[in-house]
Amino acid sequence: MEQINHILREYDLFPQSSKRVKSVWKIDTARGVFALKHIRAKKEQLQFISEALYYLYNSDFPSVLPFISTKYGEPFVPFKDGFAYVTPWIEGKTGEELLKSREWIPSVFEALGKMHQLGITEQQDAIPYLTKTGSDLMEEWQSRMYTLIEYKEAARERIYPSPVDFVFMENVDTIMEMTEHAIYRLENWLENIKEKEKVRLTFSHGRLSPFHIIMAKQPVFINFDKAQLDLVPRDLSYFVRIVTTKLRSTPAELEEWLKIYQKENPISPEEEEIFNISLLYPGNLLDFIDQYYRKLANNRYTEIVLVRHFEKLMDEQHLILGA
Amino acid sequence: MFALNNSLDIRPILSFYDFNVLNSNARLQDYLLDTDRGIKRLVFWKQIEPLKWSYFWREKLAENGYRYVERFIRTRYGEPYVNTKWGAYTVTDYYEGDLINITEEEQLVDMGKLHALSHTAMEAARSMYNSYPLYKESIKLVQENRERLENQTLAFHERKQAIIQRIQYTENWLKKGLEMGEMEGFIVSESSFFPENIYRWGDEWYLTGQYQYVPKVIHFDTASLLKRIYAENDENMDRIHTYLNAYQQVRSLNKKEIHFLLAYLLYPDELIDAGLQSQGKESQMPNLDMVIEKATYKQERWDALTEGVYAWSKSIIY
Numbered sequence: 001m002e003q004i005n006h007i008l009r010e011y012d013l014f015p016q017s018s019k020r021v022k023s024v025w026k027i028d029t030a031r032g033v034f035a036l037k038h039i040r041a042k043k044e045q046l047q048f049i050s051e052a053l054y055y056l057y058n059s060d061f062p063s064v065l066p067f068i069s070t071k072y073g074e075p076f077v078p079f080k081d082g083f084a085y086v087t088p089w090i091e092g093k094t095g096e097e098l099l100k101s102r103e104w105i106p107s108v109f110e111a112l113g114k115m116h117q118l119g120i121t122e123q124q125d126a127i128p129y130l131t132k133t134g135s136d137l138m139e140e141w142q143s144r145m146y147t148l149i150e151y152k153e154a155a156r157e158r159i160y161p162s163p164v165d166f167v168f169m170e171n172v173d174t175i176m177e178m179t180e181h182a183i184y185r186l187e188n189w190l191e192n193i194k195e196k197e198k199v200r201l202t203f204s205h206g207r208l209s210p211f212h213i214i215m216a217k218q219p220v221f222i223n224f225d226k227a228q229l230d231l232v233p234r235d236l237s238y239f240v241r242i243v244t245t246k247l248r249s250t251p252a253e254l255e256e257w258l259k260i261y262q263k264e265n266p267i268s269p270e271e272e273e274i275f276n277i278s279l280l281y282p283g284n285l286l287d288f289i290d291q292y293y294r295k296l297a298n299n300r301y302t303e304i305v306l307v308r309h310f311e312k313l314m315d316e317q318h319l320i321l322g323a
Numbered sequence: 324m325f326a327l328n329n330s331l332d333i334r335p336i337l338s339f340y341d342f343n344v345l346n347s348n349a350r351l352q353d354y355l356l357d358t359d360r361g362i363k364r365l366v367f368w369k370q371i372e373p374l375k376w377s378y379f380w381r382e383k384l385a386e387n388g389y390r391y392v393e394r395f396i397r398t399r400y401g402e403p404y405v406n407t408k409w410g411a412y413t414v415t416d417y418y419e420g421d422l423i424n425i426t427e428e429e430q431l432v433d434m435g436k437l438h439a440l441s442h443t444a445m446e447a448a449r450s451m452y453n454s455y456p457l458y459k460e461s462i463k464l465v466q467e468n469r470e471r472l473e474n475q476t477l478a479f480h481e482r483k484q485a486i487i488q489r490i491q492y493t494e495n496w497l498k499k500g501l502e503m504g505e506m507e508g509f510i511v512s513e514s515s516f517f518p519e520n521i522y523r524w525g526d527e528w529y530l531t532g533q534y535q536y537v538p539k540v541i542h543f544d545t546a547s548l549l550k551r552i553y554a555e556n557d558e559n560m561d562r563i564h565t566y567l568n569a570y571q572q573v574r575s576l577n578k579k580e581i582h583f584l585l586a587y588l589l590y591p592d593e594l595i596d597a598g599l600q601s602q603g604k605e606s607q608m609p610n611l612d613m614v615i616e617k618a619t620y621k622q623e624r625w626d627a628l629t630e631g632v633y634a635w636s637k638s639i640i641y
Contacts, residue, residue: 005525006390009416012342012360071360073397078388
């Protein structure tokens, strides 16, 4: 707390009480309640985030909280191995509490659409970068395909297959098919993008989940630690994955929510395609399989737990594809 | 309430800031403002150049990682000062609490390091201040004092030559430093760095004050401080070494800077004062001998200190 007091002095905030809530300190002062957050990030990244949030907030977009400046005019201050910034404290449902209902979801799609629309920048020089990162991604997916084939061969030859081996063998062809299909479509998408003159990037949250949303009068997005300029579908596919798997949304609901989003920020056919590709690619399943086979000797969970988890992931991937 | 100090109305200045002033108190060199965001100081600067320099090094010190420094609070328009046709105003925090204790070894180390950090920041700010005239001026001042003493027909003439010789030493060291500096540029520092500038707040030392409006040649401040450390620690040279070693850990003193430090340590302040004070008043000052004796005694202490610093400096640069 001692160190925090020095930081708060730079804001002329004198705490009457304070308590730690995860990585955030809730600070009660005569001037109101504030949140002080510690973040491990590069200064340039934080500068980018603070400028973007300031711009969004001043563009009449209340779903973000701009960093409050110190009395010396700085948006954040060095703290421990990173930085600290201060925002107003917002009360509202968040995290697990939000996952108990779904009436909040349309407003999030609407706010996300607005944020993306405000954050749009059309960039010519992003195409070579996208082509390069897209090709790297494709290579990574291909390499994971080969590893999957190796795991399949090994599992097939095992004299005493484990319960996870059984589930794996049952599903591996489907998983390979999804992966192959995603690679094929990504390859086409990359060919297509090379011919474009410009590409739309937008200010993206990077990890938009119910844990980074507070439902106040309107949804408020927090924790922009991973924010960057990215393709429009990045946040969208991340968030859709969560609402589909955690809340078991129906295809009809999802269609409705995407309409709400598109009302604010219509997406182009190329953007729609990369959105579909990112949902098609079974990343979570491949991560699980990889972890299981690489760390077979020191798994912390029992086989039955792992089998259940595997089946859950398969189920979720089917839900996503159904959506 | 705000029309204090020669009826100056500071309300228009305060309207530039986000805080609300509940009360204000005009002091000799500043205003103390009791605000809804704590007690602040309002300081008037006649000239903008030293202000900008002062602002720059304070910001640089913070940027370099030492945040506990008195900095200029931004106006609601994001400016670090309010400009008027008479000069500019700055607002800073006002600090109260325990001062650093230079008779405590550990605190002496903290102070030495902080001094070095502040000099590093001032070094980075050197382009903000046209310091060459200041260096020339410092030599001119020493020369003038020497000439005044040379032309003086005063009672303590038997000591006069010795004093003049000392001033010449200072002149020589300053000139040496100046010649070297012409190649590398000049660093200026605030004119004083004393324990009264360093407050404890929480578990950190806050560097405060230092508004002398015109900076000085670097190590003018160090020389004055070393004299004080030496005097307050019963002329214990080990304490001087503790301080200088702590400084050296953070920032290396080069040959040129050592020249300036030695020059200021050698400069016989008290003797010159005593000598110049007495001019033409010999008959009215029956205790002149005593005044001169006292100044001579003090100077002998500073000589011992200078010798000690010179020996220390040889171990690091020669």
